[in-house]
Amino acid sequence: MSHPPTTTILPFIVFLLLAFSLPAAAEDACDSLVKNKCLSCHFETRICQKMKKKKGKSSWKRTIKSMIRHGAKLNKGEQKVLVQCFTSRDPSVLSLCGLDK
Numbered sequence: 001m002s003h004p005p006t007t008t009i010l011p012f013i014v015f016l017l018l019a020f021s022l023p024a025a026a027e028d029a030c031d032s033l034v035k036n037k038c039l040s041c042h043f044e045t046r047i048c049q050k051m052k053k054k055k056g057k058s059s060w061k062r063t064i065k066s067m068i069r070h071g072a073k074l075n076k077g078e079q080k081v082l083v084q085c086f087t088s089r090d091p092s093v094l095s096l097c098g099l100d101k
């Protein structure tokens with residue numbers, strides 16, 4: 001008898017997962033952080049208004065610290081990534097704000 005189908009399909013599935021999930025995870029970091037960490041208290045409009053002003057790193061750092069004082073739960077790494085997302089004008093943030101058009 002031949003091998004059951006799973007023995008041939010499984011490595012292929014693993015390959016697909018590796019090929020597509022890793023780059024997507026890096027790309028979606030900003031998107032999921034903003035959606036999970038920032039939109040529980042207010043709409044993205046607050047963030048988008050600030051995005052329009054093209055504020056720099058120190059300004060965004062102050063905003064993030066201020067959100068933490070309001071109760072946002074963010075570890076050091078997440079704070080850093082978020083500041084990067086906003087100052088680099090990450091495509092997912094621009095798209096969330098409709099600024100990519």
Ligand code: HEC
Pocket residue numbers: 034037038039040041042046047050062063064066067070071072073074082
């Ligand atoms: C625990 C609730 C809470 C969370 C979570 C939160 N915010 Fe806020 N945010 C507030 C409140 C309250 C205000 C209005 C008071 C103020 O302006 O400081 C505000 C105002 C703002 C403003 C406008 C004022 C400013 O400082 O420019 C921005 C931008 C902002 N939030 C961004 C964010 C971002 C980015 C995140 C995610 C990292 C986030 N917020 C998560 C509560 C929150």
